[in-house]
Amino acid sequence: MNQLAELKNINKKYGKKKVLHDVSLTIKEKQVIAILGENGSGKSTFLRIAAGIERPDSGQVLYAPKNLRTGYVPERFPKYLRFTPDEYLHYIGKINGISEIILKQRIPLLLRRFQLDKWSNRRINELSKGNIQKVGIIQAILQQPELLILDEPLSGLDLSAQQELLSIISELKEQKTTILLTYHESSMFEGIVDQTYYIKDGCLAEEMITEKQDMKLIEIKGLIDIDVEEWKEILYSEKREDKLLLYVSSDDSNQILTRVLTAGGSIESVNSTDFNN
Numbered sequence: 001m002n003q004l005a006e007l008k009n010i011n012k013k014y015g016k017k018k019v020l021h022d023v024s025l026t027i028k029e030k031q032v033i034a035i036l037g038e039n040g041s042g043k044s045t046f047l048r049i050a051a052g053i054e055r056p057d058s059g060q061v062l063y064a065p066k067n068l069r070t071g072y073v074p075e076r077f078p079k080y081l082r083f084t085p086d087e088y089l090h091y092i093g094k095i096n097g098i099s100e101i102i103l104k105q106r107i108p109l110l111l112r113r114f115q116l117d118k119w120s121n122r123r124i125n126e127l128s129k130g131n132i133q134k135v136g137i138i139q140a141i142l143q144q145p146e147l148l149i150l151d152e153p154l155s156g157l158d159l160s161a162q163q164e165l166l167s168i169i170s171e172l173k174e175q176k177t178t179i180l181l182t183y184h185e186s187s188m189f190e191g192i193v194d195q196t197y198y199i200k201d202g203c204l205a206e207e208m209i210t211e212k213q214d215m216k217l218i219e220i221k222g223l224i225d226i227d228v229e230e231w232k233e234i235l236y237s238e239k240r241e242d243k244l245l246l247y248v249s250s251d252d253s254n255q256i257l258t259r260v261l262t263a264g265g266s267i268e269s270v271n272s273t274d275f276n277n
């Protein structure tokens with residue numbers, strides 16, 4: 001397998017906060033690599049540096065070939081764009097030097113593949129979160145990137161949009177696109193990811209333990225004034241519309257359920273899940 005990119009001895013600080021400490025990673029072609037870690041551990045920073053969008057304080061990002069085509073989808077794709085998906089994708093395509101003839105073929109095909117064709121003349125700011133996320137992915141794959149970087153691509157989407165996006169990501173893998181991504185919905189990516197790394201205390205380590213924690217996913221509503229996310233037992237939390245999704249170890253779930261009820265919240269559902277941490 002040929003080497004596609006290499007991040008060498010990357011260091012990054014924000015103010016006094018050291019986020020990445022001497023991090024190195026080799027990305028080989030046709031691999032799907034996951035970068036996992038707790039909230040705030042530096043995953044997005046690492047992905048932005050790998051995409052060439054952010055500069056490290058020291059260290060090198062080397063691509064082979066030098067003009068490697070990279071596509072990057074941020075965790076939050078801008079939702080206030082007043083373009084239609086069609087206009088926006090033409091604009092991005094032109095910036096990337098793709099000819100009008102190719103864009104006229106490729107954009108309608110991608111819009112159809114992502115089931116966005118019926119929305120292609122609506123403005124992006126009028127679309128649902130899932131459809132905006134799909135526009136974000138199309139802009140990244142429009143130039144057929146050799147390296148696709150996805151920052152929490154499923155975050156904030158409902159289950160059917162998540163499954164649809166997952167099948168598109170699997171398809172890209174089958175087409176031999178190299179993918180670097182981060183996510184929290186680990187069980188959904190089983191079978192897609194080839195290698196997993198964790199960022200902890202600024203350092204990157206390859207997955208050592210494949211043992212999964214027995215986890216519960218708790219959906220709650222109605223705890224507006226309490227900062228539940230500060231509860232130390234919560235491994236990961238996510239706001240989704242009016243609900244809050246909490247991932248906790250099964251051992252802690254009863255304690256968390258009691259605390260939610262005591263604080264006046266309502267429990268919408270409790271499900272078993274897995275989550276590599």
Ligand SMILES: Nc1ncnc2c1ncn2[C@@H]1O[C@H](COP(=O)(O)OP(=O)(O)OP(=O)(O)O)[C@@H](O)[C@H]1O
Pocket residue numbers: 014017019037038039040041042043044045046075
């Ligand atoms: N532009 C920035 N300016 C200042 N601090 C930043 C900036 N970007 C990130 N940080 C800080 O760097 C740390 C790492 O942030 P980053 O977004 O990379 O983490 P993450 O692992 O992606 O988190 P999450 O899982 O919550 O998305 C955090 O403490 C964050 O507040």
